[in-house]
Structures are given as structure tokens and as C-alpha cells.
Amino acid sequence: MNILVCIKRVPLTGDKLVLTPDAQTLDTRLLGFTISPHEECAVEEAVRLVEKYGGSSVALTLGVEPATEQLRDAMAIGIDRAIHLVTGADDNAPEWDPLATAGAIADAIRADGAAFDLLLFGNEAADSGGYQVGIRVAHTLDLPCVTGVKGLEVNGNMLTAKRETAGGMEIFELPLPAVVTVKEGLNLPRYPSLPGRLKAKKKPIVTSSLAWRDGGLEKLQLKLPPEQTHQAEMLGKGADAAPRVVDVLERLGLL
Amino acid sequence: MILVFIEHSNRRIDDTSLEALTVGRQLADKMNVPLHGALVGSAADEIVARAGEFGVTVLYAAELAQPDTYAPAAYAVCLVELLDNSKPQAVIAAGTERGNEIMAHVAARANLPLAANCTDVQPGADLIVTRLRWGGSLLEEAKLTGTSKLLTIAPNSVPLATVEPTRVTVQSFAPQLSERDYRARVTARVETAAGKVSLASARVVVGGGRGVGSAEGFRELEELADLLGGAVGGSRVVTGLGWRPHHDQIGQTGTRIAPELYISCGISGAIQHMVGAKAAKHILAINTDADAPIMSKADYVVIGDLHQVVPAIIAEIKARRG
Ligand SMILES: Cc1cc2nc3c(=O)[nH]c(=O)nc-3n(C[C@H](O)[C@H](O)[C@H](O)COP(=O)(O)OP(=O)(O)OC[C@H]3O[C@@H](n4cnc5c(N)ncnc54)[C@H](O)[C@@H]3O)c2cc1C
Ligand SMILES: Nc1ncnc2c1ncn2[C@@H]1O[C@H](COP(=O)(O)O)[C@@H](O)[C@H]1O
Numbered sequence: 237m238n239i240l241v242c243i244k245r246v247p248l249t250g251d252k253l254v255l256t257p258d259a260q261t262l263d264t265r266l267l268g269f270t271i272s273p274h275e276e277c278a279v280e281e282a283v284r285l286v287e288k289y290g291g292s293s294v295a296l297t298l299g300v301e302p303a304t305e306q307l308r309d310a311m312a313i314g315i316d317r318a319i320h321l322v323t324g325a326d327d328n329a330p331e332w333d334p335l336a337t338a339g340a341i342a343d344a345i346r347a348d349g350a351a352f353d354l355l356l357f358g359n360e361a362a363d364s365g366g367y368q369v370g371i372r373v374a375h376t377l378d379l380p381c382v383t384g385v386k387g388l389e390v391n392g393n394m395l396t397a398k399r400e401t402a403g404g405m406e407i408f409e410l411p412l413p414a415v416v417t418v419k420e421g422l423n424l425p426r427y428p429s430l431p432g433r434l435k436a437k438k439k440p441i442v443t444s445s446l447a448w449r450d451g452g453l454e455k456l457q458l459k460l461p462p463e464q465t466h467q468a469e470m471l472g473k474g475a476d477a478a479p480r481v482v483d484v485l486e487r488l489g490l491l
Numbered sequence: 492m493i494l495v496f497i498e499h500s501n502r503r504i505d506d507t508s509l510e511a512l513t514v515g516r517q518l519a520d521k522m523n524v525p526l527h528g529a530l531v532g533s534a535a536d537e538i539v540a541r542a543g544e545f546g547v548t549v550l551y552a553a554e555l556a557q558p559d560t561y562a563p564a565a566y567a568v569c570l571v572e573l574l575d576n577s578k579p580q581a582v583i584a585a586g587t588e589r590g591n592e593i594m595a596h597v598a599a600r601a602n603l604p605l606a607a608n609c610t611d612v613q614p615g616a617d618l619i620v621t622r623l624r625w626g627g628s629l630l631e632e633a634k635l636t637g638t639s640k641l642l643t644i645a646p647n648s649v650p651l652a653t654v655e656p657t658r659v660t661v662q663s664f665a666p667q668l669s670e671r672d673y674r675a676r677v678t679a680r681v682e683t684a685a686g687k688v689s690l691a692s693a694r695v696v697v698g699g700g701r702g703v704g705s706a707e708g709f710r711e712l713e714e715l716a717d718l719l720g721g722a723v724g725g726s727r728v729v730t731g732l733g734w735r736p737h738h739d740q741i742g743q744t745g746t747r748i749a750p751e752l753y754i755s756c757g758i759s760g761a762i763q764h765m766v767g768a769k770a771a772k773h774i775l776a777i778n779t780d781a782d783a784p785i786m787s788k789a790d791y792v793v794i795g796d797l798h799q800v801v802p803a804i805i806a807e808i809k810a811r812r813g
Contacts, residue, residue: 249762251784253629262629273727273744335604360607362743364631365624367586367607367643368595375599380674383563383592400738401588404682406561410675420744421730421737452604454634456619461630466774466790474795475803481775482807484791488752488773490695490719491808 237291239282245303246363259457273420274358280425283314311436312428318441335451338372357417374415381415493519496584502535507585512545543656562676567596586643603637608645626743695721702757706734742767756797760785
């Protein structure tokens with residue numbers, strides 16, 4: 237199977253979100269970067285499917301130069317090669333909206349020329365939460381698409397995909413090639429090994445630079461939601477706090 | 492005209508779609524245009540009446556040849572047909588799994604931008620929307636352009652508002668669908684076994700994080716949850732380490748909980764975790780570190796080792812119950 241996985245570099249936010257003074261982005265000077273947990277599962281799934289059925293896997297990102305880091309991370313756990321659509325030199329480069337992002341990704345997939353059996357995406361990007369890039373790419377490439385997937389099985393050229401609903405599971409069936417957007421819980425991603433990291437350094441990344449495109453959804457400013465400040469009641473230290481804890485349970489009518 | 496896509500089950504409009512209708516009604520009023528609704532399936536009397544309470548004047552009912560098969564692309568075609576025929580100023584759906592998915596298909600077909608999970612919409616030639624980022628930990632104000640504005644409304648973000656009931660005209664239509672629209676479709680459903688208290692709806696949630704130390708360490712948390720008729724959950728660290736299955740995870744990429752009390756044990760209180768507990772009425776944090784971020788987000792705190800505190804709470808409950 238030939239599989240493509242789309243991943244997006246996002247800041248690894250800590251205990252508090254801090255905005256830049258112009259409220260255009262998060263202040264990331266003290267932060268590391270990662271990809272969404274959903275996409276980590278997409279990468280892991282691609283590697284497992286290639287281990288099982290043969291073929292090869294590609295990771296693609298549209299992002300700033302340092303997003304190479306996320307591509308190397310994906311290759312460290314077994315992705316074979318990468319495509320980097322470079323949007324700027326550093327993390328302050330202007331953001332692309334989902335329509336523009338999907339357009340550039342679809343162009344790159346066509347330009348790559350490989351016949352992919354499966355295109356994997358996260359259900360939503362961790363930072364901007366657009367809920368649409370995978371579906372847009374599917375439409376442009378005229379492929380069937382299922383979203384929010386937490387279980388995936390390949391049977392010949394058919395795919396069975398499971399997703400959770402309020403009361404249980406929905407099972408989708410669709411023919412390959414297809415686009416699947418996944419959620420964390422699909423699998424338990426492995427950690428990259430040291431040999432994996434060393435190998436990743438030698439794997440090829442094809443880069444191209446793209447000029448910013450307007451997709452019609454324009455970020456004006458970011459805002460922090462009103463803080464839910466709590467005056468915490470200190471119930472005590474260690475086991476001695478137990479009676480006061482149970483008083484609270486009683487007060488809340490939970491006993 | 493403003494068009495709202497209505498999700499329904501058992502002859503009832505879903506609450507999330509009522510929220511979308513509320514936003515649609517307010518936007519239609521401000522723009523001085525009518526509010527129309529669209530659904531897939533037949534427009535039951537109860538649904539029509541309810542739509543009227545939210546100010547819908549025309550309700551389009553798409554009748555599909557395969558009414559029991561859910562296929563997102565096919566549902567989207569129904570809306571695209573209405574979009575092409577009546578050029579609404581905006582199409583609004585609920586920011587549910589299906590709402591977001593169907594609207595993304597609509598947006599792709601119509602080649603229009605889509606703003607997902609909005610909490611506020613201000614009218615104008617372009618709409619100014621406020622939408623959720625980072626699962627709700629951050630808000631974005633954005634300008635949404637397009638000949639028809641496509642957006643979804645974040646669940647639980649707007650209070651429902653009814654109006655003087657309107658007369659609703661139902662217009663059934665059979666959209667032009669092809670086999671291709673059914674390439675990805677639901678072929679089976681599995682119901683979860685009833686009986687166990689679900690994390691999302693539990694009145695008490697006992698959550699464990701890295702501080703629990705091991706999979707076995709969760710036994711005390713299980714016992715406490717059982718005593719209180721609650722459910723056990725955890726942080727991403729404990730699901731990532733395999734101490735708990737992923738469906739126990741609380742947070743941005745896990746379950747959203749809304750209990751009366753969330754007892755969080757050995758969890759630091761990272762933003763992505765806390766966003767999943769936003770709807771908790773009260774939070775009790777048990778942590779060895781008095782400076783852990785969770786301590787300033789909780790209503791009640793106990794400083795100490797959870798492996799001493801939790802068994803003491805269990806003993807105290809048992810003693811009081813006699
Ligand atoms: C895009 C993205 C999405 C994410 N989604 C989620 C999500 O859905 N859910 C989620 O939980 N996380 C999520 N995370 C991860 C999150 O950022 C944190 O890394 C995680 O929540 C930390 O888990 P923790 O509190 O168990 O561990 P830690 O941060 O390591 O905290 C452990 C805490 O336990 C305390 N402790 C240690 N020993 C004891 C003891 N014996 N008794 C009492 N207290 C003790 C420590 O003082 C500390 O405060 C996400 C991250 C990203 C980047
Ligand atoms: N800049 C990007 N580069 C690569 N993949 C992306 C990018 N943005 C979004 N994606 C993919 O599309 C999914 C959904 O994104 P979104 O629709 O923006 O929420 C993400 O989980 C990624 O898999």
C-alpha cells in the first residue's frame with residue numbers, strides 16, 4: 237500500500253496560553269512544537285499498514301521551515317519520505333486557512349505523481365480546528381472520504397472504518413483509494429527509537445516554497461476565553477483531609 | 492435567506508440544531524431576511540412545529556432513495572442543491588461530528604470557505620465570527636467571506652431562544668444523487684452495552700494522571716468511583732502509557748465530561764486536559780504539589796499523596812455509611 241499522511245506543526249502549549257501583543261498568534265518563544273495527537277495516530281497507522289502489506293509511506297506538511305522537525309519525527313517512527321511545502325522562515329509566518337491549505341496539499345499530491353491507496357489526515361488540526369482539510373482534498377481528488385475514524389481495517393481494495401457515536405459505533409465501508417481522517421485512540425503510537433532517529437536523518441525530504449494564498453477565512457485576532465477564576469477551598473493535607481472531603485461530598489448530595 | 496441544516500432523531504430536532512436555529516434566527520432578523528430549514532428524511536409534525544417555534548418559514552425535506560443509509564457526501568448534495576437554487580446568505584449547521592462533516596463536504600463542492608465551531612456571528616457583507624480553537628481553550632475572531640457564508644455552531648455555546656411560532660411551509664424534494672455520493676456510507680451500527688456509567692454523562696468522575704504511578708494504581712480510584720456511582724477517567728499521559736484505554740481520556744482529544752464533581756488525582760491540569768472538564772460543576776484536586784496548575788483551577792484542593800488520600804476518603808465514606 238502507498239500511504240500519504242498529512243501532519244501540521246503546532247505549538248506544544250503548556251499550562252497557560254500567552255498571546256503575542258498583536259493578538260495574531262500564540263507567543264511560542266518558550267514553547268516546543270508537535271503535531272496533533274490525532275495525526276500521531278495517523279502516522280502510526282500508516283507505518284503499521286506498510287509493515288503489514290508492504291508499499292511505502294510519505295508524510296506531507298504545509299508549514300514553516302522548522303516544520304522539518306515534525307517530518308523527521310514521523311520518519312523516525314517509520315515513514316519513508318517527506319514532502320515539505322514551505323510557507324515561511326519562522327513560526328510567525330502568516331497562517332493559511334483550510335481552503336487554501338487543502339488546495340496546496342491537493343496540488344502537491346498530484347505533482348508527486350505516486351499512486352496513493354490511502355490518504356490519512358487528522359480529524360481536526362489541534363490548533364485551528366478547521367474540521368475540513370481532509371474532506372476538501374478528497375473532493376478535489378475525487379476520492380471517497382470518512383472522518384473521525386477510530387478503527388481501520390483493509391480487506392483487499394475495500395476499507396472498513398469505525399467511528400464512535402453517542403450510543404455506540406458506526407461502521408463505514410468504502411473502496412480504496414480513499415481519504416480517512418482519524419482520531420486519537422485509533423492506535424497507541426510508538427515512541428521513536430534512537431536508530432529510528434538516526435535513519436530519519438538520511439530519509440529524503442522534497443521541499444518547495446509557496447506564496448501565501450487567500451482562502452476566504454481571515455483571522456482578525458485571537459482572544460483568551462474569560463478566565464474561570466476559582467477561590468479554591470483548601471481541605472487539608474494528606475489522609476487527614478478525608479473527613480472534610482466527605483463533608484463536601486455530602487454537601488453536594490453525592491453520598 | 493438564511494438556511495439552517497437540521498439534525499433530528501426520533502421525531503425530535505437535536506438540541507445542537509436548535510442552537511444553530513437560534514443563531515440563524517438572530518442573524519436573519521439582523522439582516523432582515525427569512526429563515527429556512529433543511530433536513531434529510533421526512534418532516535414529522537413534531538419537527539415542523541418545533542421549527543416554527545424557532546422562526547422557520549420554509550422547511551425543505553430531502554427525500555432520499557436510500558433513507559436509512561448515512562452517507563456524508565449524499566447529505567451534502569442535498570444542501571448544495573438548495574445552495575445553488577436559492578443562494579442563501581448563509582448556511583448554518585451544528586458543530587457536531589455530522590454537522591461539521593457534512594458542511595465540509597458542502598464547502599468543498601461549492602468551493603467556499605467554512606468556519607467551524609462558531610460561538611458568535613455578527614452580520615455584514617462579510618460575517619465576523621468568533622470560533623473555537625484548541626478545542627475551546629482559545630477564541631478566534633475571523634472574517635468569513637463567500638457568496639454564501641458557511642458555518643457551524645459550537646455545541647452548548649448559545650442559549651436557546653424561541654419566538655412567536657411561525658407558519659411553516661414544508662417543501663419536499665428529491666435531490667439528484669449518483670452512486671459516487673454513496674462510495675463512503677454507513678453499512679452497520681454497533682450499540683454499546685448498557686449498564687456501565689459513561690464518562691461523558693457520569694455525575695461523579697474520578698480522574699487519574701501520571702501521579703497514579705501505574706495501571707494497578709487505578710484500583711483505588713475505581714473503588715472510589717464505584718462508591719459514588721461514578722466513572723473513572725484519566726489524562727493523556729495515562730492513556731499514552733497504556734495504563735488506561737483511550738476512551739477513558741478526558742480532554743481536547745478525549746471525552747468532554749460534565750459531572751457535578753470531578754475528583755482529579757495526580758493530574759497537573761494542562762490546558763488540553765482542563766478543556767475537557769470545562770463543564771464540570773465542581774473540581775476537587777488531589778496533588779502532592781501545591782503549585783500545580785490544577786490547584787488554581789479547582790474549587791477544593793487536598794495537598795498530598797493520592798495513594799494516602801484516596802484510601803482515607805474511601806474509609807471515611809464507608810464509616811459514615813456504617
Ligand atoms: C494537541 C494536544 C492535545 C492534548 N490532548 C489532551 C487530552 O485530551 N487530555 C489530556 O489529559 N492531555 C492532553 N494533552 C497533554 C497535556 O498537555 C498534558 O501533557 C497531560 O494532560 C499531562 O498529564 P498528567 O497531568 O497526568 O501528567 P503530568 O503533567 O506529568 O502531571 C502529573 C501530576 O501528578 C502530581 N503527582 C505526582 N505524584 C503524585 C502523587 N503520588 N499524588 C498526587 N499527585 C501526584 C504531580 O505533582 C503533577 O502535578 C494534549 C496535548 C496536546 C499538545
Ligand atoms: N498545514 C498543514 N499541513 C499538513 N496537513 C495539514 C495542515 N493543516 C491541516 N492538515 C491536515 O488536515 C487535518 C485537518 O485540519 P483542519 O481541517 O485544518 O482542522 C489535520 O489534522 C492534518 O492532518
